[in-house]
Amino acid sequence: MELKNFDPEITDAIQGEAGREENTLNLIASENYPSKAVLAAQGSLLQNKYAEGYPHRRYYGGCEFVDKVEEIAVDRAKKLFGSDHVNVQPLSGVPANMATFFSLANFGDTIMGLALPHGGHLSHGYSVSFSGKWFKSVNYQVERDTETLNYSNILKLAEAEKPKIIICGASAYSRKIQFDKFREIADKVGAYLVTDMAHIAGIVAAGLHQSPIPYADVVTTTTHKSLRGPRSAMIMCKSKWAENIDKWVFPGIHGGPHMHTIAAKAVCFKEALEPEFKGYINQVLLNAKTFENEFKKLGYRLVADGTDTHLLLVDLRSKKITGRDAEDVLTKASIIVNRNTIPYDPEKPLITSGIRIGTPAATTRGMKEPEIKKICNWIDKILTNPGDENTIKKVGTEVKELCKSFPVYNK
Numbered sequence: 001m002e003l004k005n006f007d008p009e010i011t012d013a014i015q016g017e018a019g020r021e022e023n024t025l026n027l028i029a030s031e032n033y034p035s036k037a038v039l040a041a042q043g044s045l046l047q048n049k050y051a052e053g054y055p056h057r058r059y060y061g062g063c064e065f066v067d068k069v070e071e072i073a074v075d076r077a078k079k080l081f082g083s084d085h086v087n088v089q090p091l092s093g094v095p096a097n098m099a100t101f102f103s104l105a106n107f108g109d110t111i112m113g114l115a116l117p118h119g120g121h122l123s124h125g126y127s128v129s130f131s132g133k134w135f136k137s138v139n140y141q142v143e144r145d146t147e148t149l150n151y152s153n154i155l156k157l158a159e160a161e162k163p164k165i166i167i168c169g170a171s172a173y174s175r176k177i178q179f180d181k182f183r184e185i186a187d188k189v190g191a192y193l194v195t196d197m198a199h200i201a202g203i204v205a206a207g208l209h210q211s212p213i214p215y216a217d218v219v220t221t222t223t224h225k226s227l228r229g230p231r232s233a234m235i236m237c238k239s240k241w242a243e244n245i246d247k248w249v250f251p252g253i254h255g256g257p258h259m260h261t262i263a264a265k266a267v268c269f270k271e272a273l274e275p276e277f278k279g280y281i282n283q284v285l286l287n288a289k290t291f292e293n294e295f296k297k298l299g300y301r302l303v304a305d306g307t308d309t310h311l312l313l314v315d316l317r318s319k320k321i322t323g324r325d326a327e328d329v330l331t332k333a334s335i336i337v338n339r340n341t342i343p344y345d346p347e348k349p350l351i352t353s354g355i356r357i358g359t360p361a362a363t364t365r366g367m368k369e370p371e372i373k374k375i376c377n378w379i380d381k382i383l384t385n386p387g388d389e390n391t392i393k394k395v396g397t398e399v400k401e402l403c404k405s406f407p408v409y410n411k
């Protein structure tokens with residue numbers, strides 16, 4: 001029986017979400033809209049198949065087609081990123097990091113990642129995450145004045161703490177990260193280097209950000225952010241770590257791989273290998289630069305003074321509005337952003353002084369510089385008059401009109 005006949009409640013929720021995605025402007029830096037081809041693979045009957053193990057070494061019969069799917073996904077990922085070894089089975093970013101840390105370190109060893117309030121990720125050693133509970137976690141930070149990474153200070157901390165693993169990569173850092181410099185630091189202190197490129201994987205795939213592959217022992221990434229694939233992840237590593245990583249993914253922390261999602265990743269990699277993908281990422285970066293220039297013209301201070309990636313962090317203190325209130329009032333006008341701490345934020349993590357703005361999703365809809373300029377001015381109008389219901393309503397109408405001209409799936 002078809003879903004809509006059998007389960008109208010869930011059908012309604014799905015249709016509601018479809019309408020929300022079409023009619024709101026998504027500036028959440030970690031989200032994107034994968035193609036219908038990716039969604040078709042993700043929603044396919046491949047999800048029915050148990051395939052514990054790896055191609056041609058499964059613990060189940062009947063794996064001839066899913067073996068093919070996984071081999072194609074691995075080959076395309078290798079071609080896209082130039083890695084020696086790829087494991088496409090991790091179910092999401094956090095488990096990819098878990099399998100990686102367990103491969104390289106033991107319970108109680110020291111790991112060193114970027115502090116969460118400075119743009120790092122929960123799974124890089126934060127206290128409430130497995131990574132902070134099972135390892136001794138030390139954090140490096142961005143500098144107070146530049147709000148960027150200072151590699152000689154990171155080296156000093158690494159020399160003092162002697163971590164087993166250094167993690168680089170971030171969820172809210174707007175500047176480029178120099179993976180070669182992290183390699184030098186890791187070599188000086190005898191640490192393994194892990195890069196988590198979740199946010200910037202698409203930019204790396206397009207060749208518009210230094211690739212971590214030559215430098216890091218292990219690279220993890222999600223596939224659903226700038227890479228525009230299904231909600232999932234993968235691990236890439238040097239040959240010497242391949243066996244260890246594979247064993248920690250399965251049977252270490254996972255059971256059966258999600259073959260439908262692996263198929264969707266294969267489709268995503270095929271798309272990212274097309275020349276158009278580079279054009280897309282180029283526009284993502286141009287759109288972020290356009291936001292930077294417009295915000296500066298309007299008198300906003302940007303963390304790290306701007307961006308050279310797909311995202312930027314706006315410091316709202318001069319506008320006398322918190323990140324939480326900005327998020328709430330922009331949502332009323334159908335502009336979706338997330339509140340975000342700024343480095344050394346005086347506000348609590350649930351309040352924050354900033355918002356994070358990303359361009360991958362809007363760029364997928366086809367929006368370019370003229371639209372970004374409009375959007376930035378709408379954001380300013382609202383943040384300058386957060387109590388003015390008329391302004392919110394007016395901007396909301398304009399946002400919906402813009403969304404109609406740039407459909408996501410309703411083409």
Ligand SMILES: *Cc1c(COP(=O)(O)O)cnc(C)c1O
Binds near residue numbers: 093095121123171199
């Ligand atoms: C998004 C993100 C993850 C988490 O991925 P999930 O798929 O949500 O588990 C991990 N690391 C970084 C740096 C991220 O930005």
